[in-house]
Amino acid sequence: MTDHRTPPDDPRLGALQRAADDLPREVAPAADAWPAIRARIEAARVVPMGAPTVPVRHHSSNRWRVAAAAAVLVVGSSAVTVLVMRGEADAPSVAAAPAGAASAAASFSSPGATPPGHFGAARQVVVDVSDSYEAASADLERVLRARRSRLSPSTVRAVEESLRTIDRAIGEARAALEQDPASRDLMDLLDSVYRQKLDLLRRANELPLRSS
Amino acid sequence: MDDDIPRAQRGDLDAFERLYRAHVGRVNALCIRLTAGHGAEELLQDVFVRIWEKLPSFRGESALGSWMHRVAVNVYLVSRRSELRREARVVTSDEPESLGVDAVRGYVTDDPDARIDLERAIARLPAGARAAFVLHDIEGYLHEEIAEMQGVATGTVRAQLHRARKLLIEVLES
Numbered sequence: 001m002t003d004h005r006t007p008p009d010d011p012r013l014g015a016l017q018r019a020a021d022d023l024p025r026e027v028a029p030a031a032d033a034w035p036a037i038r039a040r041i042e043a044a045r046v047v048p049m050g051a052p053t054v055p056v057r058h059h060s061s062n063r064w065r066v067a068a069a070a071a072v073l074v075v076g077s078s079a080v081t082v083l084v085m086r087g088e089a090d091a092p093s094v095a096a097a098p099a100g101a102a103s104a105a106a107s108f109s110s111p112g113a114t115p116p117g118h119f120g121a122a123r124q125v126v127v128d129v130s131d132s133y134e135a136a137s138a139d140l141e142r143v144l145r146a147r148r149s150r151l152s153p154s155t156v157r158a159v160e161e162s163l164r165t166i167d168r169a170i171g172e173a174r175a176a177l178e179q180d181p182a183s184r185d186l187m188d189l190l191d192s193v194y195r196q197k198l199d200l201l202r203r204a205n206e207l208p209l210r211s212s
Numbered sequence: 213m214d215d216d217i218p219r220a221q222r223g224d225l226d227a228f229e230r231l232y233r234a235h236v237g238r239v240n241a242l243c244i245r246l247t248a249g250h251g252a253e254e255l256l257q258d259v260f261v262r263i264w265e266k267l268p269s270f271r272g273e274s275a276l277g278s279w280m281h282r283v284a285v286n287v288y289l290v291s292r293r294s295e296l297r298r299e300a301r302v303v304t305s306d307e308p309e310s311l312g313v314d315a316v317r318g319y320v321t322d323d324p325d326a327r328i329d330l331e332r333a334i335a336r337l338p339a340g341a342r343a344a345f346v347l348h349d350i351e352g353y354l355h356e357e358i359a360e361m362q363g364v365a366t367g368t369v370r371a372q373l374h375r376a377r378k379l380l381i382e383v384l385e386s
Contacts, residue, residue, distance in 0.1 A: 012381045020349045021329050026237030027244055029256060034232055039259045104283060136254040143250075 039053045039128035043187050122181035126190070130174065133194035140201035150209040166197045217276060220266045228267070232260055234278050239284050246288045247344045248335035258291070259284040285347065289361050292339060333383060337376050344372035345380075 148156055173190040179184060219227035236256075236317040243255045263283050270279055318382070336340060343362070347353040355373070 013377060016377060017349060017381055020345075023350060025241060025264065027241040029235050029253070030239045031253070033236070033240075033253060033260070034229055037232065037257050038229070039263075041225065041258060041264055093295050118267050132257065136251070138249055139254065 035128055036132035039125050039132060043125055043129045043191055055177045075096060123178075124175065126177050126181055126187065128196075129187070129191065133198065137194075137197055137201060140198065140205060142200060145207045147205065147207075147209060151204075151207060152210060155204075159200070162200055163197070166193060166200065170197065217267075217270070217272075220264075221270070228264060231276070235280050236260075238277060239280055242281065242284050242346070243288070245334060245350065246285075246343060248337075248339075248342060254282075255288060255291070259287045262287050269345070281351070285353075285361055286349075289343070290364075292343075298306070333380055337379060340372045341370075341376035341379065344369050345376035346380075348373050349377075 020115055100190050144159070151159075170190065173186060176181065177186050177190060216224075216227040216230045220231055239250070239259055240256055243252045243259065247255055259280075263280055266283060270276065334345060337345060344358060347358045348355065355366050355369045358367045362369065
């Protein structure tokens, strides 16, 4: 990356180039992005490539916890899909759905061995990660709303059904994390579902519009 | 600060935070200009998560700031590659009114607001033209470097840059 530009013959180009040169090279973010970045790194357990890694102990209880939570997510999401297909608008609330996940997580966790304050910090990570993803989703959902009227009705239905399913899964994962905030496996699930939502929204916003 | 690079490479998040704070302004300026402000905060997060992932591969052959900058450009271009390629194939209207005439009025004056106007005009450029202008005319990348990062022909980058400059000048003169 070097400054290789030659002075243009066209004075208008020269003026444009000078104006571009005068633009500030640094702009402070409107809000401190570091907490969200740190939360994402910690939540995803993003270990720098090549860095020495600490061996992870895979207790059988962890595998059970993931399996239980994943099963709840699948069952819950499928249930929502069925409800949507039946046209039932008054589906059970998200908060009430994950009782199975909560009991499954509780039965496999051992809070007595958790250091004091550990759960509080873990809950804050969940909040930070969720806030970060929700903000990103909100931006994409605004774009989708603006485009909605120019998408085909069948496309809109498909996208909205998928979003409802994903939102239900997010609610269930968060509820399970409420019961077991230190579970990295559940955190990975939440992260994965949020990523699915962002991916769906991004793809939906790239769909071709109907000509008006 | 020099110690922070090897510390962060070994997984020290506090050291990485200090690197973030030292460089966030420049990376953020790039994110805002490339995205025209739409999704800039998300891109900024994606960039620093990616920088964290790739940091152990940094060998100090260039300044850390320049290396971070290139990672940021790559994250943006990869996320928008399909959109940029599509735009390169389907050239839309070059009508200056589509940019908003008022957007760049006064950009060659000493008026401090002029810089903001130019920023707004750049933000209204089509994505491919905007990327070419920001990376070449503001950040100083070569046509060939932009083409390689974007996965398009060098001629496409030249065309996008020409288009960006033409649009900005036409708006100015209207």
